[in-house]
Amino acid sequence: MTEVLDAFGVTGKIEPIGSGHIHKTFKISGQQNFVLQRVNKNVFTKPEIIATNNRVASLYLRNHHPEYLFPQTLLDKNGNDLYYDSEGFPWRLFSLIENSFTIDEVHSEEDAFAAAQGFGLLTKNLNGIDVSLFNESLERFHDLSWRYEQFENALSHAQPEVIQKAKGEIEAAHSFKHLVDEYQQLIASGQLILRITHNDTKVNNILFDSLTRKVICAIDLDTLMPGYFIYDLGDMVRTFVSPVNEEEKDVSKIQFRKNIYDALLKGYLAPMESILTSDEKKSIPFAGQMMTYIMALRMLADFLRGNTYYHITYPEQNLVRARNQFHLLELICKNCA
Template sequence: MELNIDEEILKAYGFTLDTIALQQIGSGHINRTYLLLTQDNKKYILQNINTQVFKDPFAIANNIKAVADYLKNHYPAYLFPAPITTLNGDLMLSHHDYWRLLPFVENTVALDTLSNPKQAYEAAKQFGKLSRLLNNFDASSLKPTINGFHDLVWRYEQFIFALSKAKAELKENAKHEIDTALHHHFIVDYYCSYEHRKDFPNRVMHHDTKISNVLLNEDDYRGVCVIDLDTLMPGKFISDLGDMMRTYLCAFSEDETDLNKVKIRIDYFKATIEGYLSEMSSILTETEKELILFSGKYIVYMQALRFLTDYLNGSDYYPIAYPEQNLDRTKNQFKLLNELFENEKVLQGIIEECLS
């Protein structure tokens, strides 16, 4: 497939069309990503930032630079693949759109799915390590790159508003899921009871901890580094750990319609908690430790609300392959949420074992 990249983009980084080869890569749905190969076999990642999702690309660039500078000063051996500046020294290129060039990390792989608990352990350890190293970094100095991204209170309000405006047919189709969403409002109340505690701090969080956002060694799957740093911004620890639970614990994604397959893999849960706490247990507060299992409930419930809200709005946000897909995704996430509740005693026991 021929890729039409404006040569001015390449020239900003010292390349021309006849000195490089480009290949579109990646499974992400937000930014377009390309592998750039030079004549002397050097590799880079060229990425186009999606300004429909990220309204302020400079917030992303400034956040990453601030974190990169801090890590370079305090932990120079830590691999943090920050963007390479243009020949003019700019953090990214503004040319009709926004572009950046990233280093390519050799001998690594980004997985789309997990195939053994070791991978979950290593990924969780890498996300935990990044947060631990940034424990003394002033999270408030970073700017949110997506406002309200993991704000459950706001997501619930969006759901209620969508419900008030939805077509009768959509509300009838989703009646059971709407009732389930309303019933679980206690998750919002529970979070609000903790939100402003002094020992529930804002930290620098990645906010998108799916397995494809960490690089693993291609031979032994040892964790190497975290990538896709667009949502690196202030947040609660539950954002990262909860998203790991949502995406690591079930063998099937939110698009699985056979709900009998939506089950928690206990060994993956144990590996995820062990990996994360191997880095974070020394800095988590008592309140944060209390909320470890809740983090999964928080994020799974929020994602269910987001799919349901989109369905009630006519499915204008998440891409769909058929009309009821967002409703099916909602059912999937509510089944996963139910799994967290049903297995709570076993899961909490694993957490306490890991903490001790």
């Protein structure tokens, strides 16, 4: 750690912060406070793409929306966005945004509206940027067709006893296959405009002001890259509308809170409605369906493969997650037709 601090020319007390599972994040407290983060090179195999995407976005926003706060990395002593330590891990440094906090769950319409508005404003402010300047930091991240192929591939190689355990979830996966067809038709039609989207719109990726509870900015910009608005809106629907998350084993606790859905949709459209086309708006109900299905497929596929991607604390955790998400998907389909 001393090597990394020296590379950025900072000193101070070091303590771990955050609830994320991908990177290791630390607060550096001293004369000036910083956030230091070690990027998970096993997930993001080309971290320089993240740095380039963020740099391009930051420059555009500085020129076109100078009032908008966009967290940008500080450079090391050699002028680089990333510092690679002796083990090959990339590190990055941010100024700490004081008097701020994040939340892990949506409990009110006000928070749903504010968070959704925050994510929408990011995409709205980047409207007009040259999308070709960006690359995918995670290839085909929200490509439903590809995720379905991965599920089928995992199923074809799974052990018989594993398939038996997941019989109900496999049947659910096949029963929603029509969503893949709908996704393919939607992309092929050209009705959706490729934009720069956040692509990981969980509520804890919004920074709130400690005094006013207003949104300061969107954070965790690793997946800021080309995408469709249904990715951002859909992941908000998936993670906001139920009072319990994907770890909940008791599916009876999973609910579709219409008041939260209405609030998040209103919040997202506050900045986005003026730039979404009429064709795009027609796909709003599909957004939550496809993003919930994609996560159910990914979790189920990981269980069938032997739990090689998502961190687990017990053997059937990915199966529980998939079951949870398929139940939520049923509720979303009923309420977002």
